[in-house]
Amino acid sequence: MCKMKNIRQIGKFLKNICYIIKIVFQAAPGITTKMIICNIFLGILVSFNVYIWKYFVDTAVISLESGKIGAPAFWLISLAVCTGVVNLLTKLSTYYREIGQEYMNCKVANIIMGKIDELNMEHFDNPKVYDAVEKVSNESVARCISIIVMLVTLLRYLTTFIGIIIVIISLSNTIAALMCITMIPIFYVSISIALRQYNIYSERVQNVRLADYLKEISLKYENIKELKIYNAIIFLKNKIVCIYEKYIAEDKKYKKRFLYELTGTDILQYIFSTIIKIYTVFKVITEKGTIGDLTMYISALDSLENSIRTILDSVASLYSDNLYIDNLVELDNMRSGMEDTGKRELSSDFKTIEFQNVSFKYPYTDTYVLKDLSIKFENGKTYALVGSNGSGKTTFIKLLMRLYDPQKGEILIDGVSIKEYSLKSIYKNIGVIFQDFIKYPLTARENIGIGNVEEMNKLKNIEKAAKVSGADDFIEKLKNGYDTLLQKEWDNGSELSIGQWQKIAISRSVLRNSGILILDEPSSALDPKSEYEMFEKMKMLMRDKMSIMITHRFSNVRIVDQIFVMQEGKVVEFGSHEDLMLKKGIYYNLYSLQADYYK
Numbered sequence: 001m002c003k004m005k006n007i008r009q010i011g012k013f014l015k016n017i018c019y020i021i022k023i024v025f026q027a028a029p030g031i032t033t034k035m036i037i038c039n040i041f042l043g044i045l046v047s048f049n050v051y052i053w054k055y056f057v058d059t060a061v062i063s064l065e066s067g068k069i070g071a072p073a074f075w076l077i078s079l080a081v082c083t084g085v086v087n088l089l090t091k092l093s094t095y096y097r098e099i100g101q102e103y104m105n106c107k108v109a110n111i112i113m114g115k116i117d118e119l120n121m122e123h124f125d126n127p128k129v130y131d132a133v134e135k136v137s138n139e140s141v142a143r144c145i146s147i148i149v150m151l152v153t154l155l156r157y158l159t160t161f162i163g164i165i166i167v168i169i170s171l172s173n174t175i176a177a178l179m180c181i182t183m184i185p186i187f188y189v190s191i192s193i194a195l196r197q198y199n200i201y202s203e204r205v206q207n208v209r210l211a212d213y214l215k216e217i218s219l220k221y222e223n224i225k226e227l228k229i230y231n232a233i234i235f236l237k238n239k240i241v242c243i244y245e246k247y248i249a250e251d252k253k254y255k256k257r258f259l260y261e262l263t264g265t266d267i268l269q270y271i272f273s274t275i276i277k278i279y280t281v282f283k284v285i286t287e288k289g290t291i292g293d294l295t296m297y298i299s300a301l302d303s304l305e306n307s308i309r310t311i312l313d314s315v316a317s318l319y320s321d322n323l324y325i326d327n328l329v330e331l332d333n334m335r336s337g338m339e340d341t342g343k344r345e346l347s348s349d350f351k352t353i354e355f356q357n358v359s360f361k362y363p364y365t366d367t368y369v370l371k372d373l374s375i376k377f378e379n380g381k382t383y384a385l386v387g388s389n390g391s392g393k394t395t396f397i398k399l400l401m402r403l404y405d406p407q408k409g410e411i412l413i414d415g416v417s418i419k420e421y422s423l424k425s426i427y428k429n430i431g432v433i434f435q436d437f438i439k440y441p442l443t444a445r446e447n448i449g450i451g452n453v454e455e456m457n458k459l460k461n462i463e464k465a466a467k468v469s470g471a472d473d474f475i476e477k478l479k480n481g482y483d484t485l486l487q488k489e490w491d492n493g494s495e496l497s498i499g500q501w502q503k504i505a506i507s508r509s510v511l512r513n514s515g516i517l518i519l520d521e522p523s524s525a526l527d528p529k530s531e532y533e534m535f536e537k538m539k540m541l542m543r544d545k546m547s548i549m550i551t552h553r554f555s556n557v558r559i560v561d562q563i564f565v566m567q568e569g570k571v572v573e574f575g576s577h578e579d580l581m582l583k584k585g586i587y588y589n590l591y592s593l594q595a596d597y598y599k
């Protein structure tokens with residue numbers, strides 16, 4: 001059983017190594033090849049060095065009697081050249097490694113962003129995905145490079161090992177075998193430490209992520225006022241420090257233990273290697289070897305010890321790095337989860353959207369948040385979803401955009417299941433402004449243009465979209481107009497009010513030019529005049545299309561054609577404002593409550 005597990009682990013280890021070699025070659029083929037060639041040469045030159053020393057010592061002894069210094073001088077110069085080349089190649093190898101690291105940074109960022117794009121929402125309901133991304137962002141670049149450096153080092157020292165072992169076998173097979181055996185304990189200890197270190201790291205990753213996130217929150221301009229007023233910075237600081245201090249205390253304990261284990265095996269190994277060296281000296285003398293032979297064997301033993309130690313260290317290090325790479329492989333292998341088998345392309349002129357008995361619960365939860373929901377939307381009409389917090393309005397929108405699939409029931413567009421349309425065409429044809437829309441640290445033009453990247457460079461269209469929401473007024477007054485960087489945390493950045501940000505977000509969705517516009521609390525921060533003007537413009541813009549508004553402000557709701565009142569995942573009332581007021585039900589009560597408040 002245990003054997004099987006070990007074999008499986010070794011298999012996985014080798015698979016991970018192959019994966020890394022593949023992505024490093026994809027990221028920087030030229031640099032990687034040069035780094036490998038450099039290291040093979042370095043390995044060969046080290047075993048050459050041992051021979052050159054022997055010939056230098058032997059010719060020097062002869063020249064002491066003959067007085068001819070030609071031969072030792074030749075070997076001395078060869079030695080200098082060899083050392084010079086070794087130095088040069090070492091520096092070159094470091095250079096290639098550093099540049100390679102930059103390429104890998106870029107490659108890993110590519111993998112992460114690609115995956116965020118590819119994975120469906122379900123993955124982001126799972127904290128483990130965030131942990132994996134955190135591990136990949138924190139560790140993978142360094143670990144990929146480390147794996148390549150270790151593989152190259154392995155190659156270099158294996159070359160040295162073969163060269164040197166040939167020298168030692170010429171003296172004694174037993175000495176060569178003994179040298180290899182004495183290295184096993186240090187190898188075992190290194191692997192065991194690597195495994196324990198990885199387990200510690202994995203246990204901590206979620207808390208470290210939390211500490212990083214708390215730091216990030218504290219650094220946001222929009223958060224600072226609240227943090228200061230509530231005196232929350234000290235509280236957050238203590239929380240972060242507490243996490244770090246706990247780990248520092250643990251590390252002191254662990255690292256001390258690792259130090260004892262490594263020092264113990266080092267001492268043991270030193271004793272063994274000294275005994276082997278004494279035996280070698282004895283053997284060379286009894287076999288009447290030259291001083292050159294003695295120098296060569298002793299320096300060969302040193303080189304052999306060094307190369308075996310480095311080979312085993314590299315394997316241990318490769319093993320440790322491979323544990324961290326697991327996350328990258330895992331992330332890269334994650335598949336969307338939602339089948340995008342849709343062959344039809346949704347165009348912007350669809351006529352109806354229908355929810356038929358739809359029930360839905362979020363992944364990793366047991367409660368249905370939408371229950372047997374049936375709603376139909378038609379082209380050219382405006383709709384509103386109203387209801388208390390948590391009644392399922394935003395969830396409804398997420399299903400409409402096919403960010404999730406319902407567990408029961410069906411969603412139809414023009415009578416055809418939403419699953420038959422390609423995801424790309426669905427996303428393209430739905431314009432939506434969420435409550436928590438993104439405030440990008442980009443220019444005003446880019447913040448709007450991101451609604452339709454193809455239009456990013458068409459300033460005229462961006463200005464048109466800004467006019468609809470009324471954003472053009474304040475954008476034109478900014479330092480660099482549409483090219484002003486928004487958000488104050490960056491050089492030359494301008495800060496906008498939340499109402500102004502909402503106008504930017506609205507322009508973003510206008511630029512999309514989609515068949516349906518969904519507004520999730522779009523105007524909560526707008527003043528009444530701006531809100532009224534914006535709705536008028538939006539109605540004009542969407543007159544042949546569909547628009548759905550989620551709102552708490554009943555003053556806006558009056559202007560739509562049909563209102564759906566939601567409660568605990570169900571539609572409990574629907575109709576026009578007038579119908580619902582006559583009905584004197586839930587809507588009537590909620591509306592009257594707000595109207596009284598305004599009065």
Ligand code: ADP
Binds near residue numbers: 363365369389
């Ligand atoms: P509304 O928009 O009406 O305020 P939502 O649709 O956002 O309500 O939420 C409906 C219910 O679903 C709430 O009880 C909320 O806690 C739950 N919910 C929302 N998002 C998630 C999620 N990603 N995972 C689990 N539950 C969620």
